[in-house]
Structure formats: C-alpha cells, structure tokens
Amino acid sequence: MRPRILVVDDNADMRVSLSHLLGLLGYDVETAADGNQALASHRARNVAVVITDIFMAGKEGIETIAAFKREWPFVRVIAMSGGGERAKMDYLKAAVHVGADATLHKPFSLESLKAALNLH
Numbered sequence: 001m002r003p004r005i006l007v008v009d010d011n012a013d014m015r016v017s018l019s020h021l022l023g024l025l026g027y028d029v030e031t032a033a034d035g036n037q038a039l040a041s042h043r044a045r046n047v048a049v050v051i052t053d054i055f056m057a058g059k060e061g062i063e064t065i066a067a068f069k070r071e072w073p074f075v076r077v078i079a080m081s082g083g084g085e086r087a088k089m090d091y092l093k094a095a096v097h098v099g100a101d102a103t104l105h106k107p108f109s110l111e112s113l114k115a116a117l118n119l120h
Helices: 012-024 035-044 061-071 085-097 110-117
Strands: 004-008 028-032 049-053 076-081 102-105
Touching: 004 012, 004 035, 012 028, 028 035, 035 049, 035 061, 049 061, 061 076, 061 085, 076 085, 085 102, 102 110
Parallel strands: 004 028, 004 049, 049 076, 076 102
Antiparallel strands: none
C-alpha cells in the first residue's frame, strides 16, 4: 500500500502541481483547499502525511496544524509557506511550535520535499 498524503493549499495550481509530483514519487494523494476540508478529508480517509500551506482563506495553516496534532498526534505534518522573508521565518517557526514535523520554504526543491517526507 502506498503512503497517502494530503496536500492543503488554497492555490489550485499548487495543489495540482504538488499532487502530480507526489504521485510520480509513489504516493497516493488527496487535496484540500483549506484546513476545514483537510480535516473532513482525513476523517473520511486517513492519511500518513499532511502538507499544508500557512496562509489560506478559510481555516489557515497554523490552526490546521494544531487541529491535526490535537486529534491525530501521529500524523506527520509538513508546513509550507511562500510568504516574505520575515513572514516566512516567523510563521514557519510558529508552525513548528504548534506541532509541524518539518517546514518547506516556497519555492522548494525536489530534494527538500523528499527530505521533509522522510518518515523515520
């Protein structure tokens, strides 16, 4: 069985691109446009990893990470952000503080993505 990943981003292009890339890497991929959709998707069909943007309409990333870690502490969560330098640093640090297991700065390399997905 291939590991299932949930990609959460309000940018449809990012969801499609990341979903396609993860599929090529051998993962089953679900997508959601915000945290509320992500939580509902996971309740319907469990995932091993959640990759979530920080800045989204609806339930944003920090709230989403906190909710996943509160309800499913063993789900691996990766936070990603393409915000400005100051925002990127502050918000990705906040994501780790609320439970993110790894962070990615957009745009990120394939190597960075693979490293973040390391499920040891």
